[in-house]
Every structure is written in C-alpha cells, then in structure tokens.
Amino acid sequence: MSATVIDGKRFAEGLRGRIADHVSRLKSDHGITPGLAVVIVGHDPASQVYVTNKAKQTAEVGMASFKHELSAEVPEGDLLELIARLNGDDTVHGILVQMPVPDHIDANKVINAIAPSKDVDCFTPANVGKLVIGLPGPVSCTPLGCLMLLRDQLGSLSGLNAVIVGRSNLVGKPMAQLLLRDNCTVTMAHSRTRDLSEVVHAADIVIAAVGRPQMIKGDWIRPGATVIDVGINRIPAPERGEGKTRLVGDVEFASASQAAGAITPVPGGVGPMTIACLLANTITTASLINGLVPPRDLTA
C-alpha cells in the first residue's frame, strides 16, 4: 500500500485565504484590524525563519503585524516590560514570544506575563484550562493544525484509537484534549512507555511528537492508519554534498508510507499549519476582545 500524502502546505494556503476573508469582514463590518505582535529573543536561525514567516503571513492576510527583535542578552525584566506594554496596546490582539527563549530567561514567567485574552499560542494556564473544559478561546497552534488535517482526511474521528507519542505542553498534552473532544480513545505514549511499537500498532491515528528523528518505523504502523508527523529534525545529508543537511520528521517516512492510509510529510505537512493556526487564533482573540463570536471554521 502507498499512503495518501497529506498536503499541509496547500491546506494552510486555503486556511489563510479564509482568514483573509474574515479579516476583511472584521474591518468592513466592525472597524477592527486584528493585530499580532511577535517577539523574538536572540538569533537562533530556525526561530528567525519562523518569526519572519509569521510576520510576513500576518501582513499578507491583512492584519497589522508588529515584530520585536531583542538581543540574546536582554534582561528578563526588559522582556516582561515589553509584554506589559503590548498587553495594554489596543491595536494588538495577539502576543507571541517565540520559543525557546535563552537560558537566563524563565519561559514560565514570560508566558504568565501575557494577558490570556491575547495569548494566541494558548500557553497560559487560563487558556489551557479553557481548552480542557471546552470554553471558547485560542487553541494550541500545532495541535489545532493537526486536528484540521485529520478532520479533512477522515471526516468524523469518533471512536477511533489515537496514540500520541510525546507528552509536551506544546503539542502532546493539548493534542490529547482536542482528540478527546472529537470522541477519540486517546493513549499518550512517551519515553517510558513499554512496548511502544505495539502501542503504536493499535492506533487508527498516530500523532508523532517525540522530537527524535525517524524514531517511528513503518512496521509499527497499523495498515491504513493515519499518521501525523509533528517532528521537525535537521539531520546530516552527505548525499547532498559535504556539510549539507535535510529535514526529517519523527516518523520514518519511506517505510511508514507503505503501511499508512495517509501520512503528513516533513517538510510540507504540519509545519505550515502551525503558522496558519496562529493567524486563526488572532481572529479568535480579536473577536473575543471585541465581544464578537469567533468564526467556527477557524477553531476546534
């Protein structure tokens, strides 16, 4: 069997088109221009690329885009002050601090400084709580992107066995909540899980978010399962020339695509959905801040 390759890049383009329509309506019907502030601390090359893409795509859908670049040595207090300023700025409806932050900065302090009403990453305890009990609000970007791809691929997820490999706050834990909401039977697997290959083999849906290149092998995948690969790992690619690298996921794509019914590639799968869902969350927070009901097609 050769799996359907789920085109996250194309889906994300379509989603951004719908977001642009909502932005136009917010402007014309309510006089609201959604604004997203992105903050980056330091010069990590991958983070620079993500933040540049976020700012560019924010502007492309017609939102106001604010980019704040701070040096790697910036004192924690200066970052907290900037966040406080953005919290009080009425032109800003979403605030995102690119992770990871340098070691001298306490990421939890930074997250807790963001007003929950503007927390478009859904990192604050208040928004994580809302996600768990199903109240309206932003939804963690990467899990929301995975859910949208799954619904598009499978229709109803009700009753399916979903196995999530990885229990991070960024992906694994919120993903479990979203799949539960869609009536999946959810198993969370992690580094201490016994017989991981057998656990994965029981899944109709596999979410690979473990951060280890190509760890999940093709013979772990149940024939016909849907595989969502969240991993983004850069590995040496000597076949491309000396010192060259390439991106791979947490799943061994070549073998897994022989067994799976559908699978996301890396790159071009979940990654582009993360940024599109960030924009969707900015529509959600801009709507809620202004007492409007967020559009249903942009949230979980």
Ligand SMILES: Nc1nc2c(c(=O)[nH]1)N[C@@H](CN(C=O)c1ccc(C(=O)N[C@@H](CCC(=O)O)C(=O)O)cc1)CN2
């Ligand atoms: N505050 C946040 N920090 C981080 C998040 C996040 O959601 N919020 N997630 C990741 C990084 N990330 C977004 O910030 C992100 C990662 C990957 C992609 C993406 O489009 N990947 C491409 C490949 C890009 C490449 O060539 O390197 C793909 O998979 O096709 C977008 C966003 C950590 N930090």
